[in-house]
Amino acid sequence: MSRYYTTPIYYVNDRPHIGHLYTTLVTDTLTRFHRLQGEDVRFLTGTDEHGQKIEKVAKKEGVAPIAVADRHAPTFRDLWKRFSVANDDFLRTTEPRHRVGVTEMIRRLGAAGDLYVAGHEGWYCVGCEAFYPEKDLEDGRCPTHGTPPEWQKEENVFFRLSRYQDRLLELYERGSVPGIPFVFPETRLNEVRSFVAAGLKDLSVSRTAIEWGIPFPGHPGHVVYVWLDALTNYLTALGLGSGDESLVARYWPAGDDRRVVHLVGKDILRFHAVYWPAFLMSAGLPLPTQVVSHGFWLKDARKMSKSVGNVVRPDALVDAFGVDALRWHLISEMSFGQDASFSDEAFLVRYNSDLANGLGNTLSRAVRMAADAFSGKTPSERCDDNEVKRAAETAVAAWDAAFRACRLHEAAEAVRVLLGAIDGYITAKEPWKKVKAEGVTPALHRIHHNALEGLRVAACLLAPIAPGAASEVLARLGAPKAAEAIGPSDLAWGGLPLGAPLAPAAPLFPRADAKAYFAEPSEEKPVTEETKPAVPAVATVPTVPAEPAPAAAPAPAPAAAPAEAARITVDDFFKADLRVAEIVAAEKVEKSKKLMKMKVRIGEEERTIVAGIATAYTGEQLVGRKVVVVANLLPAKLMGIESNGMVLAASLPGTGEPSLLAVDPSVPSGTKVK
Numbered sequence: 001m002s003r004y005y006t007t008p009i010y011y012v013n014d015r016p017h018i019g020h021l022y023t024t025l026v027t028d029t030l031t032r033f034h035r036l037q038g039e040d041v042r043f044l045t046g047t048d049e050h051g052q053k054i055e056k057v058a059k060k061e062g063v064a065p066i067a068v069a070d071r072h073a074p075t076f077r078d079l080w081k082r083f084s085v086a087n088d089d090f091l092r093t094t095e096p097r098h099r100v101g102v103t104e105m106i107r108r109l110g111a112a113g114d115l116y117v118a119g120h121e122g123w124y125c126v127g128c129e130a131f132y133p134e135k136d137l138e139d140g141r142c143p144t145h146g147t148p149p150e151w152q153k154e155e156n157v158f159f160r161l162s163r164y165q166d167r168l169l170e171l172y173e174r175g176s177v178p179g180i181p182f183v184f185p186e187t188r189l190n191e192v193r194s195f196v197a198a199g200l201k202d203l204s205v206s207r208t209a210i211e212w213g214i215p216f217p218g219h220p221g222h223v224v225y226v227w228l229d230a231l232t233n234y235l236t237a238l239g240l241g242s243g244d245e246s247l248v249a250r251y252w253p254a255g256d257d258r259r260v261v262h263l264v265g266k267d268i269l270r271f272h273a274v275y276w277p278a279f280l281m282s283a284g285l286p287l288p289t290q291v292v293s294h295g296f297w298l299k300d301a302r303k304m305s306k307s308v309g310n311v312v313r314p315d316a317l318v319d320a321f322g323v324d325a326l327r328w329h330l331i332s333e334m335s336f337g338q339d340a341s342f343s344d345e346a347f348l349v350r351y352n353s354d355l356a357n358g359l360g361n362t363l364s365r366a367v368r369m370a371a372d373a374f375s376g377k378t379p380s381e382r383c384d385d386n387e388v389k390r391a392a393e394t395a396v397a398a399w400d401a402a403f404r405a406c407r408l409h410e411a412a413e414a415v416r417v418l419l420g421a422i423d424g425y426i427t428a429k430e431p432w433k434k435v436k437a438e439g440v441t442p443a444l445h446r447i448h449h450n451a452l453e454g455l456r457v458a459a460c461l462l463a464p465i466a467p468g469a470a471s472e473v474l475a476r477l478g479a480p481k482a483a484e485a486i487g488p489s490d491l492a493w494g495g496l497p498l499g500a501p502l503a504p505a506a507p508l509f510p511r512a513d514a515k516a517y518f519a520e521p522s523e524e525k526p527v528t529e530e531t532k533p534a535v536p537a538v539a540t541v542p543t544v545p546a547e548p549a550p551a552a553a554p555a556p557a558p559a560a561a562p563a564e565a566a567r568i569t570v571d572d573f574f575k576a577d578l579r580v581a582e583i584v585a586a587e588k589v590e591k592s593k594k595l596m597k598m599k600v601r602i603g604e605e606e607r608t609i610v611a612g613i614a615t616a617y618t619g620e621q622l623v624g625r626k627v628v629v630v631a632n633l634l635p636a637k638l639m640g641i642e643s644n645g646m647v648l649a650a651s652l653p654g655t656g657e658p659s660l661l662a663v664d665p666s667v668p669s670g671t672k673v674k
Helices: 018-036 052-061 065-082 096-111 161-174 186-197 226-231 246-251 266-283 315-321 323-333 344-373 387-404 408-429 431-438 442-462 467-476 514-519
Strands: 002-006 040-048 089-092 115-125 130-132 150-159 258-265 290-294 297-299 578-588 596-602 605-611 626-630 636-638 641-643 649-651 658-660
Touching: 002 018, 002 246, 018 040, 018 065, 018 258, 018 290, 018 297, 018 323, 018 408, 040 065, 040 226, 052 065, 065 089, 089 096, 096 115, 096 226, 096 266, 150 266, 161 186, 161 266, 186 266, 226 266, 258 266, 266 290, 315 323, 315 344, 323 344, 323 408, 323 467, 344 408, 344 431, 344 442, 344 467, 344 514, 344 658, 387 408, 387 442, 408 431, 408 442, 431 442, 442 467, 596 626, 605 641
Parallel strands: 002 040, 002 258, 040 089, 258 290
Antiparallel strands: 115 130, 115 150, 578 596, 578 626, 596 605, 636 641, 649 658
């Protein structure tokens, strides 16, 4: 199977932010997953360097547009390198090879009789590089950027988009490959289908009001419309029109043994799912297999946008916590296809729970105890029938299914569940007690083998999401292998070498002190309990310690005790009926900054609960989540809405932001908590 994955190409009118990073990391994670399966994958990304936005920035600065492009394009390339993005090609639309491909595409559209010249006028959003019908504006503003559009009137070259309406609707019905929907997820497919069914107008594909672009062949004074220019990059990067189209032949035609997948944000779905396939139909070229559309990362309840100015830059978080911590957060936090709200608070909660505790602490405990018991080496006996093996096999199956369904957050959850099973196994078996009572027995070897082998499998599952961390985990387990070298056989139980040197080290992800982080954000001071070691992009072979590593405590030291609160009896506690509930619907309460109205299911019962969590969660983030509620609380009215219960949440130090208590998704709603 060959696969061709692409990101959109990013505008170079400013530096990249987390919204750009997410799309690229999703594509990189999927690419790494399929490469791990032994498939032939090509991964393309790049920069979009033409259009009115770049021209306006250049005029404002008094420089040539290419100077703006040359300044910002390397920042994208450098950021992808810093995040270990494993792309095969990086295309700039100012490159000669791209211009050759665009010229060939336009030649094909003209040969099909689909280009003509006519006058055109309408409301144009510079941020979107697109015209909007007046009915689609919100209070006279662009629905995406919230900025007023410009009225533009000019003579353009038009593409006969309306000619392809029926063929597009058939594409949405059948897909370009049978059994695979052309647009994913289904809600986005329905949006596109409705848009096309409402009627298509021909599309302006040239501009005369701007100069910065590829000259339109045969039409002096016209430049190619930026979206016709940009979309063609997916084929120009493979050599369209170059005389050597071997990569086009290898990766582009959709079929039983090829997949072409575009990863895009939902704001540019229409261009990829309507205009692009119509261009390809006209040009007589094969269609991509699928357009996969993800939601927005929100900040202050709005999509992150350089035009709006509410972006989050990744630099500070990476400097403090490392590349893999942010990779993990972005992949695991967003339910793919839905929107997610970014906050430093949520990042720290996820970092401490999943990485510092779930991975870091479990790894440190397992390695130090095994090294102490077996003179700095891995156990010398294997065990092929135990609960960790069964948990690992279940995790591998869930992880594989999640990736193939593009549910990346569920793939991350499979890793999280396996780590929890390993930690629980260590706690239940108490090897630190066994070695004191019985000495180094075959049973002790098997217990430690199971914990370390489970961690080895977990590291392999982690590799597509956080490759640097995965490589480092394998090195510390005495099974060094770069994430890029992991293959299908590494997912099977039994890969841990016997008697190999172990390398106990400082915590891979030291626990973060959230209170200190938020108390003095401007001071350059450590935010973790100890200096965080750099995680190498490629694991190195650990050295054998000169002396056996000292034994670690069997469990992490307890946190400092909270201030003394009024004590209650057990009977008082059991008066509260705590239950697991599933959120089935959620929406923000009008005229309230904090209140969220939720419909929750507790067993077979549904009820409404109002909670002050809207500053930390969107409705889309909450739907499907399992939470803990006080089920026997007397009803109370909040903003005129009767609330029947209370959702339990922690209050984050320093900010007071709510963080919902986590419940394993497998726990049925209605289960009693005690």
